[in-house]
Amino acid sequence: MDATYAVEMKSISKYFGGFCALDNVDLCVQKGEIHAILGENGAGKTTLMNILYGFYEADSGEVWTNGQKREIKTPKDAISLGIGMVHQHFMLVETYTVLQNIILGDEHIKGPGVIDYKKAKAEIKKLAEDYHFNIDLDAKIQDITVGMQQRVEIIKALYRGADILILDEPTSVLTPQEIEELIDIMHNMVQNVKTIIIITHKLAEIMKSADTCTVIRRGKNIDKVAVANTCEKDLAELMVGRAVEFTVEKQECRRGSALLQIDGLVVEDDRKIKKVDGLSLELFEGEILGIAGVDGNGQKELFEAVTSLRKAKSGSIRIDGQDIQNTSPRKTFEAGISVIPEDRQKSGLVLDFTIAENMVLEKVQNAPFSKHGILDWKVIRQNADKLTKEYDVRPDGSAGMRAGALSGGNQQKAIIAREISNDGRVLVAVQPTRGLDVGAIEFVHNAILSERDKGKGVLLISLELDEVLKLSDRVAVIYNGRIVNIIDAKDADEKRIGLLMAGGEGA
Amino acid sequence: MDNIGIVFSITLMYATPLIFAALGGIISERSGVTNIGIEGMMTIGAFAGAAVGYFTANPWIGFACAAAAGGALSALHAIACVKFHANQIISGVALNLIGLGVSLFLSRLLFDGVTQTLPVPNKLPKLVENGPGGLNLDSTVLVVLIFIIGVWFFLYKSRGGLRLIAVGEHPAAADTLGVNVFRVRFLAVIVSGLFAGMGGAARTLAVVSSFSPIVISGHGYIALAAVIFGRWNPVGASLACLLFGFAQSLVVVLGGGDIAIPSQILAMLPYILTIVVLVLLRGKTNAPKASGIPYIKGQR
Numbered sequence: 001m002d003a004t005y006a007v008e009m010k011s012i013s014k015y016f017g018g019f020c021a022l023d024n025v026d027l028c029v030q031k032g033e034i035h036a037i038l039g040e041n042g043a044g045k046t047t048l049m050n051i052l053y054g055f056y057e058a059d060s061g062e063v064w065t066n067g068q069k070r071e072i073k074t075p076k077d078a079i080s081l082g083i084g085m086v087h088q089h090f091m092l093v094e095t096y097t098v099l100q101n102i103i104l105g106d107e108h109i110k111g112p113g114v115i116d117y118k119k120a121k122a123e124i125k126k127l128a129e130d131y132h133f134n135i136d137l138d139a140k141i142q143d144i145t146v147g148m149q150q151r152v153e154i155i156k157a158l159y160r161g162a163d164i165l166i167l168d169e170p171t172s173v174l175t176p177q178e179i180e181e182l183i184d185i186m187h188n189m190v191q192n193v194k195t196i197i198i199i200t201h202k203l204a205e206i207m208k209s210a211d212t213c214t215v216i217r218r219g220k221n222i223d224k225v226a227v228a229n230t231c232e233k234d235l236a237e238l239m240v241g242r243a244v245e246f247t248v249e250k251q252e253c254r255r256g257s258a259l260l261q262i263d264g265l266v267v268e269d270d271r272k273i274k275k276v277d278g279l280s281l282e283l284f285e286g287e288i289l290g291i292a293g294v295d296g297n298g299q300k301e302l303f304e305a306v307t308s309l310r311k312a313k314s315g316s317i318r319i320d321g322q323d324i325q326n327t328s329p330r331k332t333f334e335a336g337i338s339v340i341p342e343d344r345q346k347s348g349l350v351l352d353f354t355i356a357e358n359m360v361l362e363k364v365q366n367a368p369f370s371k372h373g374i375l376d377w378k379v380i381r382q383n384a385d386k387l388t389k390e391y392d393v394r395p396d397g398s399a400g401m402r403a404g405a406l407s408g409g410n411q412q413k414a415i416i417a418r419e420i421s422n423d424g425r426v427l428v429a430v431q432p433t434r435g436l437d438v439g440a441i442e443f444v445h446n447a448i449l450s451e452r453d454k455g456k457g458v459l460l461i462s463l464e465l466d467e468v469l470k471l472s473d474r475v476a477v478i479y480n481g482r483i484v485n486i487i488d489a490k491d492a493d494e495k496r497i498g499l500l501m502a503g504g505e506g507a
Numbered sequence: 508m509d510n511i512g513i514v515f516s517i518t519l520m521y522a523t524p525l526i527f528a529a530l531g532g533i534i535s536e537r538s539g540v541t542n543i544g545i546e547g548m549m550t551i552g553a554f555a556g557a558a559v560g561y562f563t564a565n566p567w568i569g570f571a572c573a574a575a576a577g578g579a580l581s582a583l584h585a586i587a588c589v590k591f592h593a594n595q596i597i598s599g600v601a602l603n604l605i606g607l608g609v610s611l612f613l614s615r616l617l618f619d620g621v622t623q624t625l626p627v628p629n630k631l632p633k634l635v636e637n638g639p640g641g642l643n644l645d646s647t648v649l650v651v652l653i654f655i656i657g658v659w660f661f662l663y664k665s666r667g668g669l670r671l672i673a674v675g676e677h678p679a680a681a682d683t684l685g686v687n688v689f690r691v692r693f694l695a696v697i698v699s700g701l702f703a704g705m706g707g708a709a710r711t712l713a714v715v716s717s718f719s720p721i722v723i724s725g726h727g728y729i730a731l732a733a734v735i736f737g738r739w740n741p742v743g744a745s746l747a748c749l750l751f752g753f754a755q756s757l758v759v760v761l762g763g764g765d766i767a768i769p770s771q772i773l774a775m776l777p778y779i780l781t782i783v784v785l786v787l788l789r790g791k792t793n794a795p796k797a798s799g800i801p802y803i804k805g806q807r
Contacts (some may be wrong), residue, residue: 055683055804076685091680093673095793104673105684113665156684 005067006031006164006195007052007083012061013473014047018394021047023219024061029164031066031214034186036197036210038203038239040437041409043200044219044393046088049166052197053085054078065164084157085166089147090198092141093430095213099124099137102156126233127158131188147178154185165189167198171205183209201239201437203232217241217449240439248445251453253473256285259457260306260426265315265325267301267481275301277481278315281425287431288448288458289488290472292465294501299461300482303430307339308332320425320489331360334423340415340432344408348415351404355393356384358403383421391417392443409440416447427451430461465494465501479503512640514756515536521777522752523647524549524709528730529744530651530658531577531702534758537662538695539675539797543599544545544584544685546727547606548577548703554610556708557787559720560627566712570631570705572769573712578697580606586698589689592801603727626716630707645713651745654702658741671695675795678802688802705728725778732781738744738793747784754780 009027015019022044029035039045050056052063054072057270063070065081072078093102100394103120110116121137128135133151141149150170157165167186171179186196186209188340206213206227213230215222223238236244250309260283267276276298283289293299304310306317310331311476315324319335333339341347349358360369368379384399393413398406403414412432419427429448448471452458462468468475469492476486477500483502528545535542557575560569584602587593611622634644660667673681674691682688710726711718729751736750737743744748754777762773 032691074685075683079685085683087683091677091683093676093680094796095574095676096673100669101680104669104681105668105686107669109666113667115664115666467514 004030006065007197008062008064008337009048009052010062010064012048012051012058012063014044014051014056014058015313021219022051022058025216025221027214027221027313028224029195029197031195031209032190032193034209034351035199036191036206036213037197037216037236038201038206038213039200039216040201040239040439042218042407043216043239046168048216049085049168049197049199052078053083053166079160082161082163084160084162084164084165086150086153086157086168086170087245087372088169088172092149092152094142097138097140097142098135098144101141101152102137102159103246106160115415124155124159128155130192130219131155131185135184147174147181150174150178150182151185163193164197167192167196169199169201169435170481171200171202179205189366201354203235203438204236204422209233215239229428233384236438239437244298244438244442248442248449248470250449253288253452254286254455255473256455258282259285259319260459261316261318261321263316263318264307265305266313267298268313269301274313275481276305276312279478279482280315281476281483281486283457283459285425285457286452286455286472288460289467290475291459291461291478292468292475292497292501293478295463297478299430299463299478301481302478303342303428303461306332306428307337318486330362333422333424338419338422338424338427340412340419340427340429342430342434344415345404349403350412353399353401353403354384355403355406355414356381356399358414359384359387359399359421361418362422387417387421388414391447409436412436412440412444416444420447420451424456426457426459428459431463432460433462433464433467465497469494471499477501510760512638512642514753514760516641516643517756517759518749518752519644519648520714520752521664521755522748523651524706525715525726525733525748526655526745527647527706527709528703529728529733529748530654530783531699531740532708532731532734533662533737533739533744534671534695534702534788535581535699536798537675537795538671538692539678539795539800539802540584540588540692540696541595541599541799542581542584542696542699543596543731544581544606544727545599545703545706545730546723547583547599547603547701548700549707549727549730550603550606550723551580551610552577552704552710553709554614554624554707554718555704557624557627557711557716558613560629560708560712561625561717566627566631569627569712572578573708574701577700577702577707579700579790580609581696581700581703584700585693586612588801589692589696594803594805595799602717607720610718614718615735617715619666622720623678624711624718627712627807630716631713642734647713650705651709655741662741663705666733672795674802675797678797682802682804683699692802695722703730706730722751729777729781732785735794736784736788739795750784751777751780 005028007029010025012022013024014022022074025048037045051058054074054077063072070081071321099121102124108119110115135151170182208228213227214224262281265276265279266274269275305312308327312325316323324332324335345351350363364370371375388399393410433444460471472489474486474488476483476499513546528549532542532545552573555571556573559572560566580602584598587597587598588595611797614622614624632646634646635642670686671691674688678688731748733744736747758773758776761768762770
């Protein structure tokens with residue numbers, strides 16, 4: 001019996017139909033450490049953790065915690081063994097308060113079935129103070145930030161007495177400051193003798209937070225390394241299975257004539273607040289114009305106005321001199337605007353459709369995909385087979401799979417394949433690499449660059465400043481719904497842009 | 508002005524069965540299961556209440572059996588939709604047909620081949636009879652009032668309610684916290700049947716005194732409209748039911764008056780009101796997010 005391990009998973013295998021998600025995977029996590037599980041999208045990290053948390057059952061293999069073999073069949077079993085999990089897509093009831101979400105399923109009662117909110121509140125307040133969480137227990141989930149929601153998830157696990165906490169891609173939705181805070185929280189928890197397993201594909205965070213790292217690739221164990229003895233580049237290679245370039249090779253920008261012109265654009269959000277307020281910009285052929293800015297400064301409304309998803313209050317949007325503002329998404333598509341939307345699951349794909357169906361969403365009414373209103377499935381399928389091969393959308397045969405069954409990275413590749421195959425003149429990409437791993441990011445970046453080299457205009461709206469700086473030929477900084485400055489990429493540095501993003505003048 | 512007592516009485520008389528059914532609808536929908544079969548459950552409850560009330564001469568036993576009959580029918584819905592992930596609308600429509608069919612069949616069997624039961628010897632007692640201004644109140648009014656408070660308290664104050672609403676909003680979240688989504692939904696659907704059954708009996712044992720094929724004609728659907736109108740809240744839905752009851756009372760009062768409105772037009776009033784109300788209620792309704800979607804573990 002070796003009780004120094006909080007979690008041991010031995011030769012875990014899991015099949016989904018004929019697809020082998022995990023193939024004899026081992027995992028040993030020491031007590032009181034932060035253990036990272038690193039792997040590309042779809043490598044099987046989340047599946048492994050869902051088995052530990054009782055969400056799935058393994059087809060073979062053993063799970064041990066604290067030196068004893070366990071049968072974990074439901075999340076309830078896991079909770080009673082002191083295992084807590086924070087899922088990538090938060091498991092929170094939006095209409096409930098923070099407090100209600102925390103106690104759900106484990107409520108204190110007074111009298112027959114009546115919830116004792118007072119007692120729960122006192123208990124959770126203390127818990128929150130112990131971990132320096134500053135959180136309003138009476139706020140509704142729908143009204144608090146994503147970073148706060150994550151803390152609610154963590155408190156939820158702590159409230160249930162979790163000693164082993166699984167965090168699934170915890171940083172993919174956070175701002176840089178929130179990530180720093182989360183890492184502090186993690187260190188704080190480890191000092192309180194908790195064990196943390198963090199699933200991630202972000203190398204920088206592993207280097208900053210973890211003690212040990214287990215690498216998984218395509219459902220197989222690759223390596224287990226002490227973080228102190230490795231570096232980002234080595235980890236990336238282990239994860240992807242080949243050397244990864246962190247910088248992209250860019251050819252000289254050959255800028256053509258003006259393609260997309262936005263003049264004095266004003267857009268209001270649902271609450272009638274002016275989010276875009278007199279914004280003007282010009283996008284040329286053969287360039288990438290990056291929009292840098294802090295979230296909520298009008299990026300979303302700008303995007304929605306350009307794609308006619310939202311009505312512009314005033315101003316004009318022209319492509320080749322032709323007005324397209326306030327037309328329809330179909331019209332803007334026909335005018336030559338292709339879109340990589342921010343949320344691939346909500347607006348990029350119809351998750352219940354197959355990839356083949358998703359690949360023709362915008363043009364299914366045209367030949368050769370349909371004739372006289374009758375779909376030609378053969379052509380649709382061939383189109384998808386060709387694109388999935390070309391853009392490496394995994395697994396093999398993904399053309400016939402439900403889009404929702406693919407991993408995030410492959411969903412994104414499918415969208416990019418579709419949009420590039422539309423062969424529009426302008427590509428609008430919003431957060432195109434959100435939540436993707438280094439391999440997939442490299443792929444997406446190269447795809448965007450090659451569009452530019454073909455003479456297309458690319459409007460890149462991203463909250464990742466690194467990404468904007470790396471790809472753009474010019475950087476436009478958006479603040480309070482206006483472009484405050486446009487800077488040539490070669491003159492742009494993080495500090496100067498950061499100052500502009502925060503509303504600082506004179507940069 | 509003499510009519511106020513009468514209008515009040517008729518409003519409550521018509522609204523009470525609807526409120527029972529609406530409470531059932533709320534419980535089911537809040538757990539994430541659309542229950543369009545409320546109509547059929549009301550029908551079978553109306554029949555069971557009248558038949559048992561006739562044979563036992565005790566309306567309360569009839570009332571209890573009506574609840575049981577509604578519950579039994581809804582168990583089918585629970586099995587189909589919760590256990591086997593069947594389409595909830597189709598299952599509900601099937602139940603509406605089954606509810607009516609079984610009621611008519613049993614009626615012919617027990618009442619010499621007619622689809623109408625004999626009047627019950629004792630109706631449910633009145634709380635107020637021939638009060639001032641023609642006020643008449645059935646005891647079901649008191650019963651339903653207790654249930655409204657009970658359901659409200661359950662939903663918003665109790666552990667069961669917290670879990671029920673969570674299951675209807677985000678079943679995966681509830682599941683990860685060890686709440687048994689299937690059990691919660693199963694029970695919720697059965698309870699909704701109990702309520703609908705009582706709603707049916709509230710018509711045949713209090714409003715009229717026997718079952719006929721038209722005694723429940725669209726009441727289940729109106730109750731469901733009231734659920735939406737009342738934003739899935741027991742108090743709101745009850746107020747909505749009162750509005751429909753009021754429309755019905757106008758039918759009665761105006762129909763007996765001097766104004767010449769064709770009775771057919773008047774009879775349409777509550778139904779037209781239902782449509783108008785639902786049209787006016789466009790836009791954001793805070794329906795339970797997972798309503799109508801079967802929960803399949805581990806599906807992305």
